[in-house]
Amino acid sequence: MQTKQLQWTLLVVLSLIWGSSFILIKKGLIGLSPYQLGALRIIFTAGFLLLIGFKSLTEIKLYQWKYIALTALFGTFIPAFLFAVAETKVSSSICSILNSLTPLNTLLIGFVAFGLSFKRSQFIGVVIGLVGTAVLIFNGKQESSNDNYYYAILVIIASVCYAVNVNLIKKLLSDVKPLSITTGNFVVLLVPALVILFSTDFLSIVSLPKTQHSMLYIIILGIVGTGIANICFFKLIQISSPVFASSVTYLIPIVAFFWGLLDHEMLTPLQFFGAFVILIGVYLANKK
Numbered sequence: 001m002q003t004k005q006l007q008w009t010l011l012v013v014l015s016l017i018w019g020s021s022f023i024l025i026k027k028g029l030i031g032l033s034p035y036q037l038g039a040l041r042i043i044f045t046a047g048f049l050l051l052i053g054f055k056s057l058t059e060i061k062l063y064q065w066k067y068i069a070l071t072a073l074f075g076t077f078i079p080a081f082l083f084a085v086a087e088t089k090v091s092s093s094i095c096s097i098l099n100s101l102t103p104l105n106t107l108l109i110g111f112v113a114f115g116l117s118f119k120r121s122q123f124i125g126v127v128i129g130l131v132g133t134a135v136l137i138f139n140g141k142q143e144s145s146n147d148n149y150y151y152a153i154l155v156i157i158a159s160v161c162y163a164v165n166v167n168l169i170k171k172l173l174s175d176v177k178p179l180s181i182t183t184g185n186f187v188v189l190l191v192p193a194l195v196i197l198f199s200t201d202f203l204s205i206v207s208l209p210k211t212q213h214s215m216l217y218i219i220i221l222g223i224v225g226t227g228i229a230n231i232c233f234f235k236l237i238q239i240s241s242p243v244f245a246s247s248v249t250y251l252i253p254i255v256a257f258f259w260g261l262l263d264h265e266m267l268t269p270l271q272f273f274g275a276f277v278i279l280i281g282v283y284l285a286n287k288k
Helices: 003-028 034-059 062-086 092-099 102-114 120-143 149-172 178-198 209-239 242-246 248-262 269-286
Strands: none
Touching: 003 034, 003 062, 003 092, 003 209, 003 248, 034 062, 034 178, 034 209, 062 149, 062 178, 092 149, 092 248, 092 269, 102 120, 102 149, 102 269, 120 269, 178 209, 248 269
């Protein structure tokens, strides 16, 4: 396959995988608590990555393990549980749209904490994105008596964690191969995830059909939505530009929205407008 074709193939595959992650979380919550779901997601991903990336751990220097632990905390551990808790109250479609704030937060945190500069158009993009976020959250709170849209703030916090992680990796681990970083992250998180899982009532419900059915969704989420997706994303970055790779941000909410429609989720007209404003903000923030 030619490089150009491979770029677009990987972009579409990533959009489908990551766009489907939010509905998988929603289905997983039917038989699992948010903490069980987050822990199982980490455990299943760790098992998969250890199978394919165990040898890559030797490339991590001893002093770099503290940075691996730090990026594991912000890039995986905290967001895994925040998304699971948020989707107990907020639709998967809304979560996917708010997740698109990650590039904006990356820009802001890079400027505030790491001294990176950005252009005026990028600053305008951040402001526009924040306006869209406010529209999306507060309109959703008014339109729905069932959903607690303050839980949407948890998704925003998760996107901030992702943004911190990107900046930490760029600053501290730029000389480490992506597979090594990813595998190292999940090695660090495996024991804490096991502790969290078995501190719940998991052993008493694991034999229930509802629990086992939900676990199938989380196996897919962990192996495909996290493990395989990361490998595809790293490959895409290698054969294309960061700008092209980051364009997956615009496609994820579209995939998630259609999954939401199939699961009887719907956005209000004002929420559609808020989502559109957020994507414009993301576009301006990524514009070079």
